[in-house]
Structures are given as C-alpha cells and as structure tokens.
Amino acid sequence: MSGIPAAIEVDFAYGRRLEWWTLAWMSTIIAVMYFTMGASKAMQSALIEDFLSLVPAMTFLVAGHFEPKKPTSRFPFGFARVNSLAFLVAAVALTLVGLFVAWEAASALLAQEHPTVPPIEIFGQRVWLGWLMIAALVYSIVPPVILGHRKLPVARRLRDKVLHTDALMQKADWQTGLTGIVGIVGIGMGYWWADSAAGLLIALSILKDGISNIRTASAELLDGAPREMDSAAISHEAETVIAKAQECWPGSTVRLRESGRYMIAVVEGVEPPAQIPPHGELTGKVPDWRLARLTFEPPQSDEA
Amino acid sequence: MRCSSIIVAALGAALLAGCGMPRDPDGTSERVRASRVIRLGEIVGAEPDAQASAALARVARLTGAQVERRQGHGEEMLEALQAGELDLVYGRFADDSPWAAEVYFGEQPGRIGNPGKSERVPRFAFRNGENGWIATVENEVAR
Structure with a gap:
C-alpha cells in the first residue's frame, strides 16, 4: 500500500x-x-x-x-x-x-x-x-x-x-x-x-x-468503521464490502477500518483461501483501490 | 446556482440600501436636524481653533442648526458624549488614549498625514457607531 x-x-x-x-x-x-x-x-x-x-x-x-x-x-x-x-x-x-x-x-x-x-x-x-x-x-x-x-x-x-x-x-x-x-x-x-x-x-x-x-x-x-464523508454515519461503501465478504466466506466475522482514503478488512474465523476472489467481487460498485488490504485470521483452535 | 444567486441578492440589497448610507443607530443626525441644535462639548483649555470653528460653522449651515456650547473637563465631556448628552466633543486626543475604544476620534482639521500614536491631536470626538453623523462632520473637517 x-x-x-x-x-x-x-x-x-x-x-x-x-x-x-x-x-x-x-x-x-x-x-x-x-x-x-x-x-x-x-x-x-x-x-x-x-x-x-x-x-x-x-x-x-x-x-x-x-x-x-x-x-x-x-x-x-x-x-x-x-x-x-x-x-x-x-x-x-x-x-x-x-x-x-x-x-x-x-x-x-x-x-x-x-x-x-x-x-x-x-x-x-x-x-x-x-x-x-x-x-x-x-x-x-x-x-x-x-x-x-x-x-x-x-x-x-x-x-x-x-x-x-x-x-x-x-x-x-x-x-x-x-x-x-x-x-x-x-x-x-x-x-x-x-x-x-x-x-x-x-x-x-x-x-x-x-x-x-x-x-x-x-x-x-481509533480504527472505527469507515465513515461517510459528510456525516458520522458508517460509510455505505464499507457496508457493501462487509456484506460481500460475508457472502464469500459465510460464518466469518468481517471487520473494517479506515486508513486515510483506504479501507482495511480483516476476515476472522476462516482459513485463508487459496485464491482471492477476482476484482469487483468483494467491492461491487466501490472502486477497487479503496480496499487496500485484506487479511485473514483463522479460527482459534480449542487448545490455544 | 444557489451561492451565486444569494450573492447577487445580497449585492442588490446592498445597492438598494446604499441610498442614504451610512445612518446613525442612535439617530444623532436626525435629532440635530429636528431640534436645530448641535450640542458641542469643549474641553477646558482646548477650545476649537479657526479651522475647527469653520468646519463646525459649515456643519451648522448644512444641518440648519445652531451650536450650543458646554465647557468641562475631559472625562466629564467624554462621558456625556457616550451617554448621548452631547453630539460632539472638541479636545486634544491621542490615538493610544484609553478612550480611543470608547468613542471615535476624528481627523485634525487642516492636517495632512497621520499623527503619531501618542501625539495629542486637536480634533472632534464622536459617539461610537454614529456613522452618518461622523461622515457629515468629518467630510466638512476635511474640506
């Protein structure tokens, strides 16, 4: 990035x-x-x-x-x-x-x-x-x-x-x-x-x-969820990305924060996939560059 | 466009309102014209010189009023001016005087160039904000 x-x-x-x-x-x-x-x-x-x-x-x-x-x-x-x-x-x-x-x-x-x-x-x-x-x-x-x-x-x-x-x-x-x-x-x-x-x-x-x-x-x-530009409401684009990510990895928790003009996503509770979905699948109408980083956190094993 | 129409409206209002500006919030000019009296406070020891008197005579002619003089000490006269009991006070005032924020000091009759901040300049003092009256007198002072 x-x-x-x-x-x-x-x-x-x-x-x-x-x-x-x-x-x-x-x-x-x-x-x-x-x-x-x-x-x-x-x-x-x-x-x-x-x-x-x-x-x-x-x-x-x-x-x-x-x-x-x-x-x-x-x-x-x-x-x-x-x-x-x-x-x-x-x-x-x-x-x-x-x-x-x-x-x-x-x-x-x-x-x-x-x-x-x-x-x-x-x-x-x-x-x-x-x-x-x-x-x-x-x-x-x-x-x-x-x-x-x-x-x-x-x-x-x-x-x-x-x-x-x-x-x-x-x-x-x-x-x-x-x-x-x-x-x-x-x-x-x-x-x-x-x-x-x-x-x-x-x-x-x-x-x-x-x-x-x-x-x-x-x-x-404070790593809050991305906000709209002209109000304190959570950004519509962030909601789109969260919904799309949850479609791709059902059962996961998706957390999004904002870093300058970019969004950073963490998908929790799933193993990192072998292949990242193609452009557009995660972002829809949101410009691709906006989602700058996507990380995965696998499910915690019971012994840990 | 919304912004430009607001601006045009404001400018139009400014031009319409422009006739007869500036006016006095406390109506000094109107009172002088109606009562035909200019109430002048003279600070003892600083009576108006020839040029100030001539300017005052022109203002009197312009407004159809007569000058009513009252003599007293500096603070007494300026307080009376602030309270609206006088229309003008003549005396020697410096720009850095503590009164400079309380009343408005005009220009020295016949002077060209700006005085120093601490120089006591013979001139008229006005009630703050009586912009129409200030303009009437100061335009004659500058003549």
Missing part, C-alpha cells in the same frame, strides 16, 4: 493543484482585507478567519507529499494514514474558525459595541470606508466559491476527507464574507447589531461542520 493508485492519480494531482491555487488566491484576499480593515472588528475577524482557513490546504499539501512515499524501516506500513492525521488537523482548524467567529460575535453583541465606520479619503475623493470594505469582501467571496465547488467532486472521487474539509472551509469563507457584507450594510443602515447577529448564525453552522468532522477524524484514528 504505497504510492497513489493509478485510478486516482489524475484527480490526486488536480487536488494538489487546487490547493496551491487556494494558497495563492487566499493570500491576495488576506492582503486586500488587511489594507481595508481599518479599525473594524468584523473585518479583523474576517482576516483571522482567512488565516486559519489556510490550514486545511496546507495540511492537504503536506499529507499529499508524504502519502505516495514507499514504506521505510521506520514506517513499515507506509504513509497512507498521514491523510487521517491531516484530516484531524483540518477538522480542528475548521472548529477553531467556528469558535473564533462565535466568540467575536457574541462578545460584541453582549458588550453592545456600536461599530464605527468613518469616511476616508482615497485618490482625492471622500468615500465611506464601508463601501471599500464591501468591495474587499466581494472580492474575498469569489475565489472560495469557485475553489470550493471544484474541490467537492474531486474530494468525493478521492475519498479525501482533508480536501472535503477544505471545501467546507471555503464554504465557511464565502459565508463569512457574505455575512460581512450584510453586516456592513446593516451598520450603514443604522443597525449596529446586524454584523454580530449574522456572524453568530454563520459561526453555528461552521461549528456544526467542524465538530462532526472532529468526530469522524477521531473515529478514523
């Missing part, structure tokens, strides 16, 4: 390109936000949120660097599980973004902060800074919407939960950008609470995604 299966090589390379694009675009967004934020709390938290949102993209690239490497004497099972570790890091980052936005919004609401957005002079013209902030926020929305939409199908094909979490992070990005605009317009209309109230709602949805991802990532590291 080393290297990337040929079936997903192209998608894997595309995923990595998407993540490099993410880092590049998000850096330009961070720069634009930095120059327009002024003293606005909402813009400051949007900036910190953008910084944190780089974490899943970076962990994907780091994990993608190690995953294809061959096993070594120090890591005899290879590096497939780097992806599981990266998934946990990305899930924690997403949750932190949710917590951060929630805390900022709630404390501003409780303190009844009335955000001040003054006029400024730009190229000899007096402009309300709110308009510049809205322009910066509109710019900050466009790349995440496009990148997130491109990442989702690739993440599904790669069974890559890090990339999936990163697509969720992009969703968090454009949603906080949009709430930022609603908030600034709200401030402009004289509703001081608009910004924080909208931020709090979005934070709750980010938190929900983050916590569900932490649960799935923890399950993966």
Whole structure:
C-alpha cells in the first residue's frame, strides 16, 4: 500500500493543484482585507478567519507529499494514514474558525459595541470606508466559491476527507464574507447589531461542520468503521464490502477500518483461501483501490 | 446556482440600501436636524481653533442648526458624549488614549498625514457607531 493508485492519480494531482491555487488566491484576499480593515472588528475577524482557513490546504499539501512515499524501516506500513492525521488537523482548524467567529460575535453583541465606520479619503475623493470594505469582501467571496465547488467532486472521487474539509472551509469563507457584507450594510443602515447577529448564525453552522468532522477524524484514528464523508454515519461503501465478504466466506466475522482514503478488512474465523476472489467481487460498485488490504485470521483452535 | 444567486441578492440589497448610507443607530443626525441644535462639548483649555470653528460653522449651515456650547473637563465631556448628552466633543486626543475604544476620534482639521500614536491631536470626538453623523462632520473637517 504505497504510492497513489493509478485510478486516482489524475484527480490526486488536480487536488494538489487546487490547493496551491487556494494558497495563492487566499493570500491576495488576506492582503486586500488587511489594507481595508481599518479599525473594524468584523473585518479583523474576517482576516483571522482567512488565516486559519489556510490550514486545511496546507495540511492537504503536506499529507499529499508524504502519502505516495514507499514504506521505510521506520514506517513499515507506509504513509497512507498521514491523510487521517491531516484530516484531524483540518477538522480542528475548521472548529477553531467556528469558535473564533462565535466568540467575536457574541462578545460584541453582549458588550453592545456600536461599530464605527468613518469616511476616508482615497485618490482625492471622500468615500465611506464601508463601501471599500464591501468591495474587499466581494472580492474575498469569489475565489472560495469557485475553489470550493471544484474541490467537492474531486474530494468525493478521492475519498479525501482533508480536501472535503477544505471545501467546507471555503464554504465557511464565502459565508463569512457574505455575512460581512450584510453586516456592513446593516451598520450603514443604522443597525449596529446586524454584523454580530449574522456572524453568530454563520459561526453555528461552521461549528456544526467542524465538530462532526472532529468526530469522524477521531473515529478514523481509533480504527472505527469507515465513515461517510459528510456525516458520522458508517460509510455505505464499507457496508457493501462487509456484506460481500460475508457472502464469500459465510460464518466469518468481517471487520473494517479506515486508513486515510483506504479501507482495511480483516476476515476472522476462516482459513485463508487459496485464491482471492477476482476484482469487483468483494467491492461491487466501490472502486477497487479503496480496499487496500485484506487479511485473514483463522479460527482459534480449542487448545490455544 | 444557489451561492451565486444569494450573492447577487445580497449585492442588490446592498445597492438598494446604499441610498442614504451610512445612518446613525442612535439617530444623532436626525435629532440635530429636528431640534436645530448641535450640542458641542469643549474641553477646558482646548477650545476649537479657526479651522475647527469653520468646519463646525459649515456643519451648522448644512444641518440648519445652531451650536450650543458646554465647557468641562475631559472625562466629564467624554462621558456625556457616550451617554448621548452631547453630539460632539472638541479636545486634544491621542490615538493610544484609553478612550480611543470608547468613542471615535476624528481627523485634525487642516492636517495632512497621520499623527503619531501618542501625539495629542486637536480634533472632534464622536459617539461610537454614529456613522452618518461622523461622515457629515468629518467630510466638512476635511474640506
């Protein structure tokens, strides 16, 4: 189980390109936000949120660097599980973004902060800074919407939960950008609470995604049964493989766990067969590469 | 696509709402126009200079109001501003003053370039968040 299966090589390379694009675009967004934020709390938290949102993209690239490497004497099972570790890091980052936005919004609401957005002079013209902030926020929305939409199908094909979490992070990005605009317009209309109230709602949805991802990532590291990509439910593909294996070896116990994007199966209570069933018989519609290892544990003799 | 339609709707709302923005959450501009009075707090020893007075006169003309002056010490004036008993306070304020988070300090009338953080700059202070009022006065200060 080393290297990337040929079936997903192209998608894997595309995923990595998407993540490099993410880092590049998000850096330009961070720069634009930095120059327009002024003293606005909402813009400051949007900036910190953008910084944190780089974490899943970076962990994907780091994990993608190690995953294809061959096993070594120090890591005899290879590096497939780097992806599981990266998934946990990305899930924690997403949750932190949710917590951060929630805390900022709630404390501003409780303190009844009335955000001040003054006029400024730009190229000899007096402009309300709110308009510049809205322009910066509109710019900050466009790349995440496009990148997130491109990442989702690739993440599904790669069974890559890090990339999936990163697509969720992009969703968090454009949603906080949009709430930022609603908030600034709200401030402009004289509703001081608009910004924080909208931020709090979005934070709750980010938190929900983050916590569900932490649960799935923890399950993966605890050798839990493979989970669905977008929920904590046991993966449909895992259930298919278990059912097929039990058809092939009636009376056996089949246990499945997840190692990065791969599934590892242990069939207990049967002698190792002389021949492994042909491709497709065990996996059905599940891609073959997904079942990376199949081991057998013979029945324990009574004397043992 | 759902996302893009949300964005278009939000931008449309922003443009529609754009007329007359920014407004004041606590209605300072409306009150000034309705009562025809600008309540100015002057911190003792830092009375408005010629440029500040000229800016104030322009704001008064623009809003059809008269300036009602009240003199007092720094904290007293800024607390009254926070409580909504004054619309403006004129004094010397530094950016690193502890009051900088509690009220908004405008720009120094007639100044080009940014002052240092600890420099006490003669300027108007406003209630936080009264963005319409701040824009009205600051646009005249910058003229």
